[in-house]
Amino acid sequence: xxxxxxxxxxxxxxxxxxxxxxxxxxxxxxxxxxxxxxxxxxxxxxxxxxxxxxxxxxxxxxxxxxxxxxxxxxxxxxxxxxxxxxxxxxxxxxxxxxxxxxxxxxxxxxxxxxxxxxxxxxxxxxxxxxxxxxxxxxxxxxxxxxxxxxxxxxxxxxxxxxxxxxxxxxxxxxxxxxxxxxxxxxxxxxxxxxxxxxxxxxxxxxxxxxxxxxxxxxxxxxxxxxxxxxxxxxxxxxxxxxxxxxxxxxxxxxxxxxxxxxxxxxxxxxxxxxxxxxxxxxxxxxx
Amino acid sequence: xxxxxxxxxxxxxxxxxxxxxxxxxxxxxxxxxxxxxxxxxxxxxxxxxxxxxxxxxxxxxxxxxxxxxxxxxxxxxxxxxxxxxxxxxxxxxxxxxxxxxxxxxxxxxxxxxxxxxxxxxxxxxxxxxxxxxxxxxxxxxxxxxxxxxxxxxxxxxxxxxxxxxxxxxxxxxxxxxxxxxxxxxxxxxxxxxxxxxxxxxxxxxxxxxxxxxxxxxxxxxxxxxxxxxxxxxxxxxxxxxxxxxxxxxxxxxxxxxxxxxxxxxxxxxxxxxxxxxxxxxxxxxxxxxxxxxxxxxxxxxxxxxxxxxxxxxxxxxxxxxxxxxxxxxxxxxxxxxxxxxxxxxxxxxxxxxxxxxxxxxxxxxxx
Amino acid sequence: xxxxxxxxxxxxxxxxxxxxxxxxxxxxxxxxxxxxxxxxxxxxxxxxxxxxxxxxxxxxxxxxxxxxxxxxxxxxxxxxxxxxxxxxxxxxxxxxxxxxxxxxxxxxxxxxxxxxxxxxxxxxxxxxxxxxxxxxxxxxxxxxxxxxxxxxxxxxxxxxxxxxxxxxxxxxxxxxxxxxxxxxxxxxxxxxxxxxxxxxxxxxxxxxxxxxxxxxxxxxxxxxxxxxxxxxxxxxxxxxxxxxxxxxxxxxxxxxxxxxxxxxxxxxxxxxxxxxxxxxxxxx
Numbered sequence: 001x002x003x004x005x006x007x008x009x010x011x012x013x014x015x016x017x018x019x020x021x022x023x024x025x026x027x028x029x030x031x032x033x034x035x036x037x038x039x040x041x042x043x044x045x046x047x048x049x050x051x052x053x054x055x056x057x058x059x060x061x062x063x064x065x066x067x068x069x070x071x072x073x074x075x076x077x078x079x080x081x082x083x084x085x086x087x088x089x090x091x092x093x094x095x096x097x098x099x100x101x102x103x104x105x106x107x108x109x110x111x112x113x114x115x116x117x118x119x120x121x122x123x124x125x126x127x128x129x130x131x132x133x134x135x136x137x138x139x140x141x142x143x144x145x146x147x148x149x150x151x152x153x154x155x156x157x158x159x160x161x162x163x164x165x166x167x168x169x170x171x172x173x174x175x176x177x178x179x180x181x182x183x184x185x186x187x188x189x190x191x192x193x194x195x196x197x198x199x200x201x202x203x204x205x206x207x208x209x210x211x212x213x214x215x216x217x218x219x220x221x222x223x224x225x226x227x228x229x230x231x232x233x234x235x236x237x238x239x240x241x242x243x244x245x246x247x248x249x250x251x252x253x254x255x256x257x258x259x260x261x262x263x264x265x266x267x268x269x270x271x272x273x274x275x276x277x278x279x280x281x282x283x284x285x286x287x
Numbered sequence: 288x289x290x291x292x293x294x295x296x297x298x299x300x301x302x303x304x305x306x307x308x309x310x311x312x313x314x315x316x317x318x319x320x321x322x323x324x325x326x327x328x329x330x331x332x333x334x335x336x337x338x339x340x341x342x343x344x345x346x347x348x349x350x351x352x353x354x355x356x357x358x359x360x361x362x363x364x365x366x367x368x369x370x371x372x373x374x375x376x377x378x379x380x381x382x383x384x385x386x387x388x389x390x391x392x393x394x395x396x397x398x399x400x401x402x403x404x405x406x407x408x409x410x411x412x413x414x415x416x417x418x419x420x421x422x423x424x425x426x427x428x429x430x431x432x433x434x435x436x437x438x439x440x441x442x443x444x445x446x447x448x449x450x451x452x453x454x455x456x457x458x459x460x461x462x463x464x465x466x467x468x469x470x471x472x473x474x475x476x477x478x479x480x481x482x483x484x485x486x487x488x489x490x491x492x493x494x495x496x497x498x499x500x501x502x503x504x505x506x507x508x509x510x511x512x513x514x515x516x517x518x519x520x521x522x523x524x525x526x527x528x529x530x531x532x533x534x535x536x537x538x539x540x541x542x543x544x545x546x547x548x549x550x551x552x553x554x555x556x557x558x559x560x561x562x563x564x565x566x567x568x569x570x571x572x573x574x575x576x577x578x579x580x581x582x583x584x585x586x587x588x589x590x591x592x593x594x595x596x597x598x599x600x601x602x603x604x605x606x607x608x609x610x611x612x613x614x615x616x617x618x619x620x621x622x623x624x625x626x627x628x629x630x631x632x633x634x635x636x637x638x639x640x641x642x643x644x645x646x647x648x649x650x651x652x653x654x
Numbered sequence: 655x656x657x658x659x660x661x662x663x664x665x666x667x668x669x670x671x672x673x674x675x676x677x678x679x680x681x682x683x684x685x686x687x688x689x690x691x692x693x694x695x696x697x698x699x700x701x702x703x704x705x706x707x708x709x710x711x712x713x714x715x716x717x718x719x720x721x722x723x724x725x726x727x728x729x730x731x732x733x734x735x736x737x738x739x740x741x742x743x744x745x746x747x748x749x750x751x752x753x754x755x756x757x758x759x760x761x762x763x764x765x766x767x768x769x770x771x772x773x774x775x776x777x778x779x780x781x782x783x784x785x786x787x788x789x790x791x792x793x794x795x796x797x798x799x800x801x802x803x804x805x806x807x808x809x810x811x812x813x814x815x816x817x818x819x820x821x822x823x824x825x826x827x828x829x830x831x832x833x834x835x836x837x838x839x840x841x842x843x844x845x846x847x848x849x850x851x852x853x854x855x856x857x858x859x860x861x862x863x864x865x866x867x868x869x870x871x872x873x874x875x876x877x878x879x880x881x882x883x884x885x886x887x888x889x890x891x892x893x894x895x896x897x898x899x900x901x902x903x904x905x906x907x908x909x910x911x912x913x914x915x916x917x918x919x920x921x922x923x924x925x926x927x928x929x930x931x932x933x934x935x936x937x938x
Contacts (some may be wrong), residue, residue: 035419037422086598091414091418092602094415096598096599098548098594099591099595100591101544101548102587102590102594103588103591103592103595104591105545107588110584219426219543220426223423223426223430226419226422226426229419230416230420234416259434260434260437261431261434261435263430263434264427264431266423266430270420270423271408274411274412278412481787484789485783485784485786486771486780486781486786486788486794487782487784488788489764489775490775490781492763493764493772496763496764497761497762499723499743500760500830502723502742502743503723503747504744504772504773504776504830505747505776505777505834506776507742508744511782514784
């Protein structure tokens with residue numbers, strides 16, 4: 001039973017990381033209709049930058065923040081130079097971001113090499129706590145879960161309770177209306193893309209403490225994010241939350257109890273959702 | 288543009304008309320020269336012989352992407368994983384002691400079964416969701432290959448000790464094997480050409496243009512897309528069988544996201560919806576991977592940049608550009624009717640069509 | 655079934671003789687907005703019904719439900735006595751239903767002949783043939799060519815759909831629907847956006863349709879409707895307001911007030927009305 005609770009907590013931690021990555025992905029898709037296949041590469045780059053920053057400064061939190069900001073900056077540059085050239089051509093945007101994956105991964109390989117790296121948590125986060133019931137659980141994982149929840153709540157507040165959020169949500173519902181309101185849609189798009197990249201970068205920094213940073217880690221996290229958004233519903237924030245929980249838990253139980261067939265644990269929700277509700281559990285538009 | 292007088296279609300005078308009428312022969316000539324060059328490389332063997340063999344194999348897989356994406360409008364990002372499925376389909380039974388021919392049959396059956404099953408999912412989504420779904424499917428196959436160690440050998444992969452013999456032909460001879468690959472490649476080209484020119488292929492282009500319209504013209508469009516999906520996957524499966532025998536080895540890496548992307552890049556760089564595009568794309572990208580990489584370590588960066596440039600500046604792809612240029616050269620609509628389908632790129636380049644059409648259903652269909 | 659007052663039309667029986675199409679209490683809501691509400695009418699085989707109504711009256715939504723592209727939220731649809739309410743589009747086509755679109759949906763990227771060939775294969779098993787070139791189906795190709803030729807596209811068969819003029823696109827649109835030899839044809843504003851000369855072409859085309867073909871046509875232009883239809887049904891805010899002969903509708907005070915008075919002037923200048931496009935609900 002304790003083992004099961006530990007696995008559940010592990011699944012929740014994984015879900016937290018998945019949420020950080022997939023919420024950025026789904027936000028960008030929801031507002032801009034862009035399928036950013038480089039999202040995983042941004043995650044990985046964020047993790048690497050956090051690693052180097054921590055090496056340099058010696059502070060984990062500075063590393064996380066630098067990673068997030070650096071990726072947000074990268075997001076702004078990409079949006080302003082590349083994405084805007086293909087505005088509205090959904091398939092071209094998708095394919096262009098696929099090209100970016102190769103560029104970013106190759107450059108990351110040149111700088112950080114191919115060996116797996118992982119981030120070390122500072123001080124007390126490296127220790128473990130005995131939970132009620134005698135379960136010993138690492139503080140670091142609880143911290144990641146806590147951070148994911150905090151960021152999730154902040155995002156929810158941003159989307160539901162602020163003017164910026166209202167604009168973004170209106171953009172999801174009706175782009176023409178947002179333009180008609182005299183809002184600078186270009187700026188909103190750039191900011192949303194930057195926010196998506198920031199979330200991926202932070203996800204990479206946090207994820208790097210639990211999962212290893214190495215070539216192909218980007219594809220793995222991208223797959224998780226994609227399955228999360230298919231299950232939850234493309235473009236839906238709440239869908240990203242729900243999808244992350246489902247996929248994170250199932251994936252972790254799969255890893256723990258049926259390691260050889262863990263990937264079937266991902267396949268099952270994907271198949272079910274596509275058969276029963278192709279638009280995703282909380283997706284709006286019918287397929 | 289629309290100042291056509293009666294009778295203009297009957298006889299187009301001048302060298303342009305001649306060129307247009309001779310286009311079929313021109314294509315045949317180009318095809319023969321291509322075969323000749325390829326054969327000379329294959330006959331010499333060695334590094335370049337192997338490289339050309341691999342180009343042909345990946346071209347077959349990319350043709351599958353080009354068929355479904357260019358004619359059916361559904362771009363797959365899981366093709367390398369299906370190639371891997373075909374390869375493991377051979378490798379797994381052979382490592383259990385099956386003889387090569389049995390293994391090939393098992394591989395085809397398994398790939399077909401997976402294609403039939405995944406097709407049920409594939410036809411339920413369109414556009415972006417389809418791309419994402421194929422990527423996810425591909426990653427799941429990759430994950431199975433790397434983590435189902437008992438079956439797949441894990442990250443070490445599986446080694447194929449021996450290739451089949453076909454009467455007097457011993458495919459363990461690399462040159463014989465290479466020419467076998469060439470034969471399969473030619474068959475694949477002919478099959479694709481046949482499919483595209485058939486009423487089925489015509490309807491597929493119609494579905495890409497406007498699926499809803501095809502429904503109100505009496506087509507069960509999902510059935511067409513389902514069959515196309517199965518064909519596309521089988522192209523990958525056959526390529527996988529050739530891949531495992533030519534390499535003697537299959538590892539999960541061949542199924543990963545990077546390779547999935549590369550096969551799709553081949554089809555897109557060459558030109559979706561063209562007969563020769565995927566082959567051109569396979570040649571270009573494998574030159575990057577295997578030739579440029581000898582001289583320049585950061586070849587993947589260059590490849591990525593080139594790909595982004597093609598998407599932005601030449602969305603019809605390299606072969607699409609060639610045919611567009613050829614069409615401009617023989618610019619008269621009257622000749623179009625006589626051209627084989629392969630010489631005419633399918634309207635707008637595959638990647639762009641969806642978003643350019645001022646069709647109110649576009650948004651709905653993509654979801 | 656050419657009763658003159660609509661509100662009194664009784665619900666049509668499921669299998670009536672000589673009835674091509676009947677709808678019973680048909681409704682469609684979009685997120686609370688009633689696009690179509692409680693429409694009951696029937697169309698006798700071989701008769702021709704015009705549908706008019708101001709912008710947002712639900713005409714195209716009504717058509718989309720008839721052709722199966724949109725599921726009704728209430729009511730039933732019968733086609734030749736058969737309940738088709740939940741039947742897929744392509745199966746209704748097989749029963750003999752054809753339609754055109756206000757926003758034309760010809761197949762871009764394909765030639766006129768290819769467009770027509772797709773249509774001529776639509777109801778035959780040959781549409782699944784992967785091996786024989788479609789150009790070798792000479793009967794089908796000839797059929798496609800003849801169809802194009804008989805509606806003014808003889809010299810445009812090898813032109814790409816996107817190269818056609820607006821009027822030619824409308825003609826191709828009708829040809830596509832006719833290629834399936836429908837028994838009932840739904841025409842959605844066949845004359846929208848056409849020049850006066852092109853309108854004449856469309857009227858000739860309509861007059862040239864086989865007499866036994868049942869026709870339901872959305873059209874604003876009374877000049878096109880006059881002579882082309884027997885009956886007119888008036889939709890307003892998703893509801894059937896009245897139904898009667900062309901002359902009756904033109905005399906009807908309510909209709910004049912609702913529709914004709916202002917509409918005829920607008921129609922002269924505007925042509926197509928984007929607000930009522932392809933069945934999307936007027937989102938609030």
